[in-house]
Amino acid sequence: MLRMTLLGVGTAVPDQDRENTHMVWEAPEGLLLIDAGGSTFQRILRAGLDPLALRGVFLTHSHTDHINGLPALIFQLALAGFQGSLPIYGNAPTIELVRRILDVFGLEQYKVPLEWVVVAGGQEVPLHSPSYRLRVADTVHPRPCLALRLEDRTSGSALVYSADTEPCPTVQDLARGASILIHEATTPQPFAGHTTPRQAGTVAATAQAGRLVLVHFSPRYTMSAADAIAEVHAGGFAGEAEIGREFGTYTL
Numbered sequence: 001m002l003r004m005t006l007l008g009v010g011t012a013v014p015d016q017d018r019e020n021t022h023m024v025w026e027a028p029e030g031l032l033l034i035d036a037g038g039s040t041f042q043r044i045l046r047a048g049l050d051p052l053a054l055r056g057v058f059l060t061h062s063h064t065d066h067i068n069g070l071p072a073l074i075f076q077l078a079l080a081g082f083q084g085s086l087p088i089y090g091n092a093p094t095i096e097l098v099r100r101i102l103d104v105f106g107l108e109q110y111k112v113p114l115e116w117v118v119v120a121g122g123q124e125v126p127l128h129s130p131s132y133r134l135r136v137a138d139t140v141h142p143r144p145c146l147a148l149r150l151e152d153r154t155s156g157s158a159l160v161y162s163a164d165t166e167p168c169p170t171v172q173d174l175a176r177g178a179s180i181l182i183h184e185a186t187t188p189q190p191f192a193g194h195t196t197p198r199q200a201g202t203v204a205a206t207a208q209a210g211r212l213v214l215v216h217f218s219p220r221y222t223m224s225a226a227d228a229i230a231e232v233h234a235g236g237f238a239g240e241a242e243i244g245r246e247f248g249t250y251t252l
């Protein structure tokens with residue numbers, strides 16, 4: 001089974017119901033964490049999953065709301081008895097910054113062995129998974145950022161996550177034909193580096209996505225949920241659209 005569980009769905013500033021956006025991908029061979037915003041270890045447990053089953057962490061970019069939970073996660077995995085080494089995937093500037101942050105934490109023996117894997121937009125990530133493949137694309141954001149396309153090797157169906165971005169051709173292309181498109185919708189009005197609910201609707205419609213899930217969204221900071229769904233439809237998307245909720249699951 002291939003399934004995404006949302007661990008957080010909020011904007012860079014959390015609200016009372018929403019942690020920073022991050023999520024975990026479940027495959028027969030283990031879990032791939034996508035970003036680490038907040039109490040990630042605990043959130044994986046609350047999702048009914050085992051943090052010791054993590055087989056990798058993919059970081060979309062180095063903004064604080066996407067990486068702040070990583071040092072604690074690495075520390076907690078070590079204390080909990082994690083076996084083996086943990087690959088950390090990301091673009092070069094993200095990996096560079098995160099390595100420096102971990103040095104400052106001085107985790108020493110309280111740290112699982114890490115494998116740093118640098119990936120670039122347009123590449124397939126070398127996960128060697130028998131069940132799915134992962135391709136990434138550069139987004140348009142103040143820091144270099146990667147969107148992800150997770151594709152079932154058997155059925156070919158795909159789940160795409162935009163990460164942080166304004167509408168752009170590379171993410172538009174990556175999203176083509178996705179069964180599930182998880183797209184950020186941070187801002188009420190067009191804003192450099194981010195997307196509005198209406199723009200997310202247009203991306204989903206152009207991609208002919210099956211289902212659209214808005215994340216990096218907050219009724220407190222973006223707009224009401226009802227307005228956001230109306231905006232998605234105004235953007236041209238006629239399919240199933242919803243606001244992502246924490247611990248919501250999406251099975252391919």
Ligand SMILES: [Zn+2]
Pocket residue numbers: 011012063065066164216
């Ligand atoms: Zn963000």
Ligand SMILES: [Zn+2]
Pocket residue numbers: 061063141164
């Ligand atoms: Zn960001």
